[in-house]
Amino acid sequence: xxxxxxLYEAVSRAIADAEGMPDERFRDxxxxxxxxxxxERAIAEQTSASTVSGEAARxxxxxxxxxxxxxxxxxxxxxxxxxDATLGERPxxxxxxxxxxxxxxxxxxxTRDPQILPVNAKIVA
Amino acid sequence: VTTLDLERLVxxxxxxxxxxxAELAECAALALEARGHEPGIELAIEVLENRDAARVVWxxxxxxxxxxxxxxxxxxxxxxxxxxxxxxxxxxxxxxxxQRGTYADWLVVxxxxxxxxxxxxxxxxxxxATALRREQGQVDRSPYSQRSVCVVRFADPRLVLEHRx
Numbered sequence: 309x310x311x312x313x314x315l316y317e318a319v320s321r322a323i324a325d326a327e328g329m330p331d332e333r334f335r336d337x338x339x340x341x342x343x344x345x346x347x348e349r350a351i352a353e354q355t356s357a358s359t360v361s362g363e364a365a366r367x368x369x370x371x372x373x374x375x376x377x378x379x380x381x382x383x384x385x386x387x388x389x390x391x392d393a394t395l396g397e398r399p400x401x402x403x404x405x406x407x408x409x410x411x412x413x414x415x416x417x418x419t420r421d422p423q424i425l426p427v428n429a430k431i432v433a
Numbered sequence: 434v435t436t437l438d439l440e441r442l443v444x445x446x447x448x449x450x451x452x453x454x455a456e457l458a459e460c461a462a463l464a465l466e467a468r469g470h471e472p473g474i475e476l477a478i479e480v481l482e483n484r485d486a487a488r489v490v491w492x493x494x495x496x497x498x499x500x501x502x503x504x505x506x507x508x509x510x511x512x513x514x515x516x517x518x519x520x521x522x523x524x525x526x527x528x529x530x531x532q533r534g535t536y537a538d539w540l541v542v543x544x545x546x547x548x549x550x551x552x553x554x555x556x557x558x559x560x561x562a563t564a565l566r567r568e569q570g571q572v573d574r575s576p577y578s579q580r581s582v583c584v585v586r587f588a589d590p591r592l593v594l595e596h597r598x
Contacts, residue, residue: 317450320453320529323531324453360540364550368535
């Protein structure tokens with residue numbers, strides 16, 4: 309889907325699907341939110357950050373990435389969108405807040421991940 | 434007097450998914466019927482301090498349909514249905530829905546071409562001024578640059594819509 313009108317309709321349906329997902333289907337819910345994030349990003353690419361639809365798409369992409377548990381993507385998108393000088397004060401404050409949240413989540417995940425260390429080994433035929 | 438046909442939301446808002454439009458119309462109909470209203474009831478409207486009225490029509494659902502839905506959802510989605518019908522007659526159009534938690538429900542474009550985040554709430558029999566103040570507080574927390582708020586009361590059908598600074 310690339311046409312903006314079609315994207316608006318698709319994102320409305322995708323948000324309803326993701327929000328309607330029961331708690332026990334958390335893996336499906338994460339996938340549904342990542343689909344929302346893809347659609348929001350596609351809308352963001354076609355709309356200016358200075359329009360309300362552009363604001364909604366940028367905030368929506370970061371929120372959906374967080375809901376979809378892709379913290380790295382949420383960080384990357386938030387940094388990209390905040391750097392846009394045409395972004396208004398209110399959406400900028402929200403994206404800064406989401407960026408802080410994503411960076412904190414990412415730091416926690418990095419700390420929790422198991423360390424991978426080199427091991428001296430020799431493979432003999 | 435303008436007639437608002439709840440069954441024709443998609444004609445006013447072509448980007449509204451069909452299934453969602455049907456849900457909103459059904460909830461609006463059920464919310465009105467639950468307060469004893471019949472199709473043709475008059476709705477008092479206050480949009481940006483301009484007072485008006487419209488006749489609301491729908492296909493009767495009956496109480497059996499109401500028992501299949503959550504009472505809170507009937508009021509909230511019903512308020513969305515009534516509001517979208519009203520703004521549709523004023524050349525406003527829904528672009529898309531917004532994610533929960535952003536203190537606004539819909540992205541709409543008004544008759545001047547201005548895009549707005551619109552927060553909508555309903556009350557069955559509660560005080561409309563109180564509901565409006567509560568929703569003003571909600572939408573003022575919303576991150577969007579242009580914001581409007583609308584509340585609908587079903588007991589004596591009434592709608593108030595205003596922009597926020």
